[in-house]
Amino acid sequence: MSRLIVVSNRVAPTQEGRPAAGGLAIGVLDALKETGGVWFGWSGEIAAEPSPPVIEKQGNVTYATVGLTKRDYDQYYRGFSNATLWPTFHYRNDLSRYDRQEYAGYLRVNASLAQQLKELVRPDDIIWVHDYHLLPFARCLRDLGVKNPIGFFLHIPFPVPEVMRTVPPHEELVKSMCSYDVVGFQTDADRQSFVDYIERGNHGTLSDENMVHAYGRFLKVAAYPIGIYPDAIAKAAEQYGDRKAVRSLRDAMRGRKLIMSVDRLDYSKGLVERFQAFERLLLNAPGWHGRVSLVQIAPPTRSDVQTYQRIRQNLEGEAGRINGRFAQLDWTPIQYLNRKYERNLLMALFRQSQVGYVTPLRDGMNLVAKEYVASQDPADPGVLVLSQFAGAAEQLPGALVVNPFDLSQMAEALERALSMPLAERQARHADMMAPLRENNLSVWRDTFLADLRHVATASSVTEKAVKRADVTA
Ligand code: ADQ
Numbered sequence: 001m002s003r004l005i006v007v008s009n010r011v012a013p014t015q016e017g018r019p020a021a022g023g024l025a026i027g028v029l030d031a032l033k034e035t036g037g038v039w040f041g042w043s044g045e046i047a048a049e050p051s052p053p054v055i056e057k058q059g060n061v062t063y064a065t066v067g068l069t070k071r072d073y074d075q076y077y078r079g080f081s082n083a084t085l086w087p088t089f090h091y092r093n094d095l096s097r098y099d100r101q102e103y104a105g106y107l108r109v110n111a112s113l114a115q116q117l118k119e120l121v122r123p124d125d126i127i128w129v130h131d132y133h134l135l136p137f138a139r140c141l142r143d144l145g146v147k148n149p150i151g152f153f154l155h156i157p158f159p160v161p162e163v164m165r166t167v168p169p170h171e172e173l174v175k176s177m178c179s180y181d182v183v184g185f186q187t188d189a190d191r192q193s194f195v196d197y198i199e200r201g202n203h204g205t206l207s208d209e210n211m212v213h214a215y216g217r218f219l220k221v222a223a224y225p226i227g228i229y230p231d232a233i234a235k236a237a238e239q240y241g242d243r244k245a246v247r248s249l250r251d252a253m254r255g256r257k258l259i260m261s262v263d264r265l266d267y268s269k270g271l272v273e274r275f276q277a278f279e280r281l282l283l284n285a286p287g288w289h290g291r292v293s294l295v296q297i298a299p300p301t302r303s304d305v306q307t308y309q310r311i312r313q314n315l316e317g318e319a320g321r322i323n324g325r326f327a328q329l330d331w332t333p334i335q336y337l338n339r340k341y342e343r344n345l346l347m348a349l350f351r352q353s354q355v356g357y358v359t360p361l362r363d364g365m366n367l368v369a370k371e372y373v374a375s376q377d378p379a380d381p382g383v384l385v386l387s388q389f390a391g392a393a394e395q396l397p398g399a400l401v402v403n404p405f406d407l408s409q410m411a412e413a414l415e416r417a418l419s420m421p422l423a424e425r426q427a428r429h430a431d432m433m434a435p436l437r438e439n440n441l442s443v444w445r446d447t448f449l450a451d452l453r454h455v456a457t458a459s460s461v462t463e464k465a466v467k468r469a470d471v472t473a
Contacts, residue, residue, distance in 0.1 A: 002124045004037035004449070007117065009077070009133035011041040011065050024130055024155050026343070026367065027226050029061075031445040036060030040117050042077075046070050053116055066116055068109065075105020081133045082305050084167060089132060089156050090268040090362040093166045095307050103169055107136060114140035121146060126452055129180070131155045136176035149456030151182040151448060153224065156364040157391070158190040161197040174198070178215045181456045184224040184448055186364040186391040191223045211455075220455040224448045225395060226365050230374035230436040233347050237375035240348035245341075249295075249352055256331075257292040257418055260353035260382075262346060262368050263360075265298040265338070267311045270361040270387065270404040275318045275334060277359075277410035282326050282333060285415055290331045292418060294357065295349075299340040350375035350382070355417045359387040359404040366390040369399070373432045381429035383417035385410070395435050398428030 012025035032039055039061060043054065047067025056063045068077065079102030087096040114137055121127070127150045129137050138150040164170050174197055177183055185191045195212065198204045204214025210222045240246060249258075259278070263269040278294050298315070302308045319336040326333045341349070350356060356372030369384060369392040376382050386392065386399035393401050400413045 002126050002453075003122065004032070004035055005117070005121065005125050005127045006032055006037060006039045006130065007113075007127060007134060007137065008039070008041045008130040009081070010044055011039050011063055027155075027441060027444070028130060030229065030441055032061055033059070034442065035445070038062045038064055038120065040064045040120065041113075042066060042068055046073055050112060053120070064117075064120060066113065072105060072109045072112075075102045076109035077133070078302075078305055080106035082302055083307070085132045085135075086156070086268075087307070088163060088167050089159055091157075091159060091163060092267065092362075093163060095267065096166070098168050106133075110134060110136045111140045111143075113137065114144060114146075117141070118144050118146055121148060123148070126449065126456070127151070128153070128449070128452070135173050136179075138179040139176035142179050149181050149452050150179070151184065151452040152177065152180040153184040153448060154190065154364070155186065155226070157187075157362055158185055158193045160193045161200055164193070164197055170197075171201070171203075174203070175215050178204070178212070178217045178219055180219055182220045182222070182448065182452045184222060184451075186223065186225055187394055188223045190364070190391075191221055194221055218455075218458075220451055222451065224444055225391060225439060226367070226444050227440045227442075228367060228370045228374060228436065229441055230370070230433060233371055233374035234376075236344040237347035237351040238377075240344045241351065243345055243348060245345055246348045246352060249349060253293070253352070256290070257355070258353040259292060259294045259355040259357045259414065259418075260297075260350060260372075261294065261357045261359075262297045262350075263358075264301045265308065265312055265315070266301060267307060268360055268362050269298075270359045271296065271298060271311070271315050272318055273361070273404050273407065274357060274359045274410070275315070275322060277407040278334065278357075278414065279322045279325070280407050280411035281414045282322075284411055288415075288418070289326065290328055293331070293333060293335060295335045295337070295353070297337045297339070297341065297346075297349075300338055347371060347375040351377060354382045355414065356382055356384045356386075357414070358384065358390065358392075359402060359410060360390050361387070361404050363387070363390040363392070366392045369396060370436055373398075373429065374436060376429055378426065378429060378433070380422065381425050383420050383425055383428065384432070385413045385417050395439065396432045397435070398431035 006028055012029050043065035045067045053064040053066045084096050084098050125148050127148055129152045195206050198212055198214050204212055206212050210220055212219050212221045319334045323332055323334055350372050358369040360366060369386050372384055384399040386401055387404045388401050400417055402410045402413045
């Protein structure tokens with residue numbers, strides 16, 4: 001079996017048990033631990049100058065990490081990746097800015113990471129690249145003569161062509177994505193947006209079995225919704241139930257109902273709207289005063305990007321205002337915690353709550369929604385209130401699906417969730433556990449990798465045939 005090389009912007013902390021708040025890190029590490037292989041990417045450190053990768057082996061996973069210079073970090077990571085691509089791909093082009101120097105830095109870092117990886121690549125390796133930081137990575141490897149199968153998975157949404165075109169170098173980016181052998185998206189809607197861009201711009205055509213022929217290349221373009229390991233999560237949620245933090249939460253609730261939200265602190269997660277919809281519930285239904293609290297756990301991320309500082313201030317302002325308006329001496333409506341938790345503990349906290357409140361304005365998938373469901377006690381499960389704009393909404397039929405821009409609808413859904421009878425809660429929970437088991441994290445990884453192996457062989461045969469035909473014509 002060929003060796004797997006995973007490439008992502010950031011290689012997750014390698015110490016076991018250390019919280020890694022980020023869906024990509026969690027999905028990739030769990031997937032890689034089972035098959036073994038190499039994980040290549042940025043160490044998270046700022047280096048004075050570029051240096052060769054640091055190699056560290058833990059179990060069957062080899063970590064190969066490199067530092068970034070301050071200039072690389074500013075232009076590639078903080079700049080083009082997180083101030084241009086992230087907001088635009090989440091339909092927030094109002095928050096997006098474009099700077100040519102930053103884009104040049106983005107291309108430069110992709111090329112330099114590709115150069116460093118090339119030294120580690122063996123002829124029969126397969127390479128799996130992750131996320132928006134590395135859209136042109138395969139093209140950089142191909143320019144260096146790397147012929148191995150290379151796949152790409154986008155963890156965030158891919159916007160419709162009209163929005164994609166607001167990124168000035170949009171065509172160069174899409175063209176370079178066509179250097180991959182497989183391009184995977186979270187949902188069919190994302191896949192369709194990519195295909196629409198190619199077809200409407202007359203850049204290529206789609207044939208049967210999701211094969212795209214564009215810019216002289218054949219690639220597979222398909223949806224591979226990322227999953228979790230629901231039974232492992234259920235077990236952890238139960239086992240961690242008597243940890244001190246969980247007991248303290250239970251005691252503090254003193255019979256009150258608990259609505260729970262967990263996100264990275266990001267404007268795409270819809271936190272302000274979520275607080276305001278909770279406020280609307282308290283306004284519309286005073287009977288819930290003193291009887292329900294919202295716990296929002298949101299560790300800050302990318303705090304040196306300006307838009308992230310703003311969302312943090314906004315949210316603190318909203319939490320303070322709403323608490324000021326409704327709090328009683330023995331009741332705080334919103335508890336807002338800016339910190340990370342150990343993952344298993346988080347699952348146990350989910351299990352204490354009656355409602356999982358997951359309402360991003362836009363999200364590739366949203367693993368928290370899936371983790372919330374898996375953490376519940378099947379005999380007495382909580383209810384998931386979920387945004388229609390999370391990729392997960394396609395896969396969680398038992399959720400109360402809401403439009404996060406409609407505060408009244410969200411408030412009504414919260415009330416319905418808080419009062420839902422046991423039999424309905426159990427039925428909804430069972431409806432969601434079945435697809436979570438069927439499409440778990442191994443299925444995501446194995447389907448993607450099987451397609452990559454298959455397509456890479458098939459398209460190299462097709463490309464050779466096309467070249468032979470050109471020569472004999
Ligand atoms: P994220 O935007 O990071 O992921 P999400 O999918 O919800 O969003 O994953 C967050 C992960 O971090 C979850 O596993 C969660 O348990 C964990 N986490 C969050 N807050 C935490 C905290 N305070 N302490 C500890 N752990 C915490 C990106 C995309 C998503 C996509 C994933 C995976 O934006 O749409 O689902 O990648 O592909």
